[in-house]
Amino acid sequence: xxxxxxxxxxxxxxxxxxxxxxxxxxxxxxxxxxxxxxxxxxxxxxxxxxxxxxxxxxxxxxxxxxxxxxxxxxxxxxxxxxxxxxxxxxxxxxxxxxxxxxxxxxxxxxxx
Amino acid sequence: xxxxxxxxxxxxxxxxxxxxxxxxxxxxxxxxxxxxxxxxxxxxxxxxxxxxxxxxxxxxxxxxxxxxxxxxxxxxxxxxxxxxxxxxxxxxxxxxxxxxxxxxxxxxxxxxxxxxxxxxxxxxxxxxxxxxxxxxxxxxxxxxxxxxxxxxxxxxxxxxxxxxxxxxxxxxxxxxxx
Numbered sequence: 661x662x663x664x665x666x667x668x669x670x671x672x673x674x675x676x677x678x679x680x681x682x683x684x685x686x687x688x689x690x691x692x693x694x695x696x697x698x699x700x701x702x703x704x705x706x707x708x709x710x711x712x713x714x715x716x717x718x719x720x721x722x723x724x725x726x727x728x729x730x731x732x733x734x735x736x737x738x739x740x741x742x743x744x745x746x747x748x749x750x751x752x753x754x755x756x757x758x759x760x761x762x763x764x765x766x767x768x769x770x771x772x
Numbered sequence: 773x774x775x776x777x778x779x780x781x782x783x784x785x786x787x788x789x790x791x792x793x794x795x796x797x798x799x800x801x802x803x804x805x806x807x808x809x810x811x812x813x814x815x816x817x818x819x820x821x822x823x824x825x826x827x828x829x830x831x832x833x834x835x836x837x838x839x840x841x842x843x844x845x846x847x848x849x850x851x852x853x854x855x856x857x858x859x860x861x862x863x864x865x866x867x868x869x870x871x872x873x874x875x876x877x878x879x880x881x882x883x884x885x886x887x888x889x890x891x892x893x894x895x896x897x898x899x900x901x902x903x904x905x906x907x908x909x910x911x912x913x914x915x916x917x918x919x920x921x922x923x924x925x926x927x928x929x930x931x932x933x934x935x936x937x938x939x940x941x942x943x944x945x946x947x948x949x950x
Contacts, residue, residue, distance in 0.1 A: 665941040673944075674910040677890050681805045686820065687797040690827045697788050 777843035784834055797827050800844055803911060804851050810906050811855045813895055822858060826851040841920060845913060849921040852903070859899075893943035901936035908933050 720726055736744070775783075775795065783792035804826055808819040829850050830837075837846050894902060907918040908929070915933065919926045 665944060667937065670937060670940060670944070671909045673887075673890055674894075674905070675912075677887060677894070678803075678806050678810075678910050681802040681809075683798060683801055686801050686805070686823070687794050690797050690801075690824055691790055691794045693824065693828055694790060694793065694831055697790065 778839060781834060781837060781839070781843065784831070793831055796830075796843070800847055801827075803844065804847055807848060807906055807911065808851055808855060810894065810910075811852075811899070811903060812858075818858070822854045823851065825854050829854070841917065844911075845917045845921060848907060848911070848913070849923075852921055889944060890940070893940050896943070897936050897939055901932045901939065904929050904932035905936040905940070909937070 775792075777796065777799070780792040780796045780799075783789040784796070801823065805820060805823045808822045808826070809816060812819040812822070826847065830847055833850075837843065894905070897905065903922060904918060907913045907921060908915060913921065915926055915929045918933075919929045922929065
């Protein structure tokens, strides 16, 4: 055992030994290598919403200020009931497939 | 008022704030690079490459930092893992060269300065003792924190620190009265 040298003395010398290392561009180099900044989710939602509103407005004015809506209603009214059921089923199926895909991709991200 | 590590981490997580992360790098680069230089021993550029990798990994995995330990402890763990991965590829980074041990010099005759003797004595320690000494005695981590960084039992850390200290004291015995 070396009782002559106290632990404090040794620890102080060790801390002295660890002199400060000047940054000298190190931090800048690290920041340069970081992946590009992500677009924030809230911004993404705002952008999507704005695009949807603009596209809807454009479609409304280009189609004669919504005249197509009345015409569409008329066509629906005279449409056979079986065709409407078929359409509703098709849309339901599409939504279900979309939901399943979304759930699978979400769980995949979670597991990664 | 200077922001704490926790504040900076929160800013990075919430806003992907690169400036906040740059501040974290500036605050910790010296200790992380210092630790890696001591572990790698000779190759300063390799140590800096590993330090860079450490901070990049820290950025990518920042969400896994839960604030239970100090940010510096978490960083040391990443740095040590980077070093370990590199050491698996390069055998010269691990253990102690027997020839170097045999050539252990008399601190009084070879190196006139205590600083040099201490650095030399540190280099001669086996990796596990050197790492424990660097973390606990030089960087001020508790034994418990060091055990978490190194992913080894607390008792092993204590033993490594004790043995490392004894060896350092033996190497520096001639400086005891100075």
